[in-house]
Amino acid sequence: MSKEQTDSKRAEKWTFALTVVSLIAGGTVVAGLVDRWSSSPSDDISVAASSSITMTSTPDEIPAEDVPEFSYVTPSAVYPTMIPGCASVEAPEEETFFSYILDGSDTYDDPRFPWFSSAKAAAMSDAVKQALPKDVELKFASPGNSLQFGPISAPSNTDGLPEGFSLEELASTTASGTLIRDGKIGALSLMLHSSSDPIPSCVAGSLVERRVLADQSVMDLQDTWSETNGVRTLNRSAMLYGVDGTRIQAYLNDTNNDGGPDAESSGVVPLTLDELVTLVEMPQLRITTPVPPGTxxxxxGCHGIPRDSSDVAELDRATIERLNAVLEIRWRAVPPGFPILDAGPGALTVAENDRSTACQRFLTRTGENESTLNMTITGGQPLPAEPNK
Structure with missing residues (x-):
């Protein structure tokens, strides 16, 4: 029997009964979660090691008994134990879950969070990309999948917030992308928000090391694995508790950022823990770091038209660059009197919802009038029918 099989057998069983009810009217989603422990032999005190999730549905959908069982397994947490950097270690606690509904709109310039802006997001995105090791490639993708920090996601008000959570803790910006190193892929995600809460205690199973940085900020590191329906994924993470209130959570695994149930694991996490620390501790990511002048x-962002693109080739970097070069040449030949654009054509990107589509969004001005122009280029389309003559 392999060590992986032994670890899985020693895992503690944790079963969930999960009911999800979707109320389409008003866009409301309500989720209820009930947990129950099952007894199984284990030599160690363990927590949340194996999960079985059953999805049930409304009467008009598939009956619950026909929905396959979903299993999720993580390593047992040993207690008592010692963790490097921790003066003391607390016993693992039962996992808790919460849900809430975002009823606001995502924006880069929310006056409630003056530390963040579109320029701040641009500066942070550039800093992360430039800090990647030289032999690590960022997979070509849409901006939203290329480590570009998105707008702030936050509730519109403080009504109905989960107990114990403040608005600032739920207002976050996220960047994600797929890294490639020596032919092995891994998904990197960084989430940043502000918080005035104290640094939590070390808890068995939640970290493998705690570091205190030069400015007395604290970094918690984790290096672990999980199994979904028997498929193992390697995971590394770093959590920064900045002295200025910055909170950064970085997650890295050995799968493609596209995710999905069919995502394959490469077996190698493309960054070491030390390299992950280097990314997270950058001063450019702190909420108190000013944006460089001229940023x-x-x-x-721009989107294509959602469609089945399985039979259409994905756009690569060379194709996008060729299209941009053609557009730049044509733009220079535009006669006087053409509407003014905030940026000239030649900055096409892959659409967020369609990897076979290139697009660019402009603001156009004609006199005192201003409007938005979306340009989309996509392949695999049939030629239009010839009009009647």
Whole structure:
């Protein structure tokens, strides 16, 4: 029997009964979660090691008994134990879950969070990309999947917040992308928000090391694995508790950032823990670090038309660069009197919802009038029918 099989057998069983009810009217989603422990032999005190999730549905959908069982397994947490950097270690606690509904709109310039802006997001995104090791490639993708920090996601008000959570803790910006190193892929995600809460105690199973940085900020590190339906994924993470209130959570695994149930694991996490620390501790990511003068805000995002693109080739970097070069040449030949654009054509990106589509979004001005122009280029489309003559 392999060590992996032994670890899985020693895992403690944790079963969930999960009911999800979707109320389409009003866009409301309500989720209820009930947990129950099952007894199984284990030599160690363990927590949340194996999960079985059953999804039930409304009467008009598939009956609950026909939905396959979903299993999720993580390593047992040993207690008592010692963790490097921790003066003391607390016993693992039962996992808790909460849900809430975002009823606001995502924006880069929310006056409630003056530390963040489109220019701040641009500066942070550039800093993260430039700090990647030289032999690590960022997979070509849409801006939203290329380590570009998105707008702030936050509730519109403080009504109905989960108990114990403040608005600032739930207002976050996220960047994600797929890294490639020596042919092995891994998904990196960074989430940043502000918080005035104290640094939590070390808890068995939640970290493998705690570091105190030069400015007395604290970094918690984790290096672990999980199994979903028997498929193992390697995970590394770093959590920064900045002295200025910055909170950064970085997660890295050995799968593609596209995710999905069919995502394959490469077996190698593309960054070491020390390299992950180097990314997270950068001063450019602190909420109190000013934006460098002259930093341009991010260009507005663009989307294609959602469709089945399985039979259409994905756009690569060379194709996007060729299209941009053609557009730049044509733009220079535009006659006088053409509407003014905030940026000239030649900055196409892959659409956020369609990897076979290139697009760019402009603001156009004609006199005192201003409007938005979306340019989309996509392949695999049939030629239009010839009009009647």
């Amino acid at each position: 341009a805000p991010l260009s507005p």
